[in-house]
Amino acid sequence: MKTQLENIYNSAKADISNAHTISDIDEIRLKYLSRKGEFNSIKKGLKDLSDEDKRTVGAFANQITEELENLLKEKHDSFYQKELNEKLQKDRIDITLSGKYIPQGKVHPLTSTTEEIVTIFQNMGFSVVSPELSPEVETEYYNFDMLNVPKDHPARDVQDTFYVKDMDGVVLRSQTSGAQIHIMENQKPPIKVIAPGRVYRNENINARKNNFFHQIEGLYVDKGITFGDLKGDLNEFIRLYFGSTRPTRFRSSFFPFTEPSAEVDVQCIMCQGKGCRTCSGTGWLEVLGCGMVDVNVLRGVGIDPDVYTGFAFGMGVERLAMLKYAIDDIRLFFNNDKRFLEQF
DSSP states (O other): OHHHHHHHHHHHHHHHHHOOSHHHHHHHHHHHHSTTSHHHHHHGGGGGSOHHHHHHHHHHHHHHHHHHHHHHHHHHHHHHHHHHHHHHHHTOOOTTSOOOOOOOOOOOHHHHHHHHHHHHHHHTTOEEOOGGGSOSEEEHHHHTGGGTOOTTOGGGSTTTSOBOTTSTTEEEOSOTTHHHHHHHHHOOSSEEEEEEEEEEOOOOOOSSOOSEEEEEEEEEEETTOOHHHHHHHHHHHHHHHHOTTSOEEEEEEEETTEEEEEEEEEEOTTTTTSOOTTTTTSSEEEEEEEEEEOHHHHHHTTOOTTTOEEEEEEEEHHHHHHHHHTOOOGGGGTSOOHHHHTTO
C-alpha cells in the first residue's frame, strides 16, 4: 500500500509540474485529493492492515497529502498572481493621456427663462408660492368659480379645458390664476407673490399654440394698490427682461377676475413690427394679461375690498422666450431636437 501511495504521489507531482492554468490545478486537486480521489481510495484499505502498519502507512499518507496540498497551493497562487498581473497590465490606465470629451446637457430655454423671470420679480419684492398652493390638477371651484368665471362660460367646455375622467369637477388647470385663490385663502394681506407652473388647454397645436405650456402668475394685494403700481411693476419687468429699447404697449382687455383689465404687447422681434406669421401680421405679440383684482374675487376669499386692493398678472413663458431668442415656432421647445437645444 505504501508503494501505491508513493506511485500516486509521484504521478500527482508530475501533473502539478505540467499544469499551466488555475483550471488545471483544480482538476488535479479533484483527481487526487477529493472524496472520490485516488488517495482516498487507497486510504479506505487501511482498515485491513495491522495496527502497526495502520500507524506507519496512515502517517505516510497524511504526510504526502499535506505535501500535495502545499504544492497545489503554491502553484495555484503562482498562476493567480500571473493572471492578475496580466489583467492589470491589460486594464492599465495611462493617467498622462488627455481625457475624453463627454458632452454635457444644457439648461432648457424654458427653464432658464422661468428662472430669469422669477429672479427679476424676487428682486422687486415678490416671493414664490409653494407648490401645494399652486396644483396642476385643480377643481373647477378654484380654476373657475372663485375666479368669477360663471358655469355657462365657454372656457368650461371640454373643447377648451381638459377634464379628468371619472372625477366630477376636476380639471387640468387652464391657468395659474387659481394660485391667487389658494394664497389669499391661506395668507392675509399684504400679499406679494408669483406662481410659476404648467397649464393645459385643449388647443390645436400650431406655431403659436400648444396644448400645454408654462405661465407665471403674479399677485399683489395691500392697502392703496393702484393701476399705476401695476403699470410701474410690469414696465420695470419688461425693461429688465427685454431692455429699454423694445417697444411695448398696454391695451384694454377683459378677464373675469380683474377689473379693469389690460394686455401687454411687445413688438415682434421677427419682423420688427412689420407683420409676419409669428405675430399674425399685427407686428405685436401679446406677452401677458393683467388687471386690478375684481372686488368679487376679494370678497370670495374674505378680503375686504373697501380696505384692500390689488393687481394680478399672468404671462406665458414660451411667448417671452420666443421673443427674447427670436424663436418662430413654439413646438421647437417640446421636440427635444438637440440641434435646437444646443444653441442655449
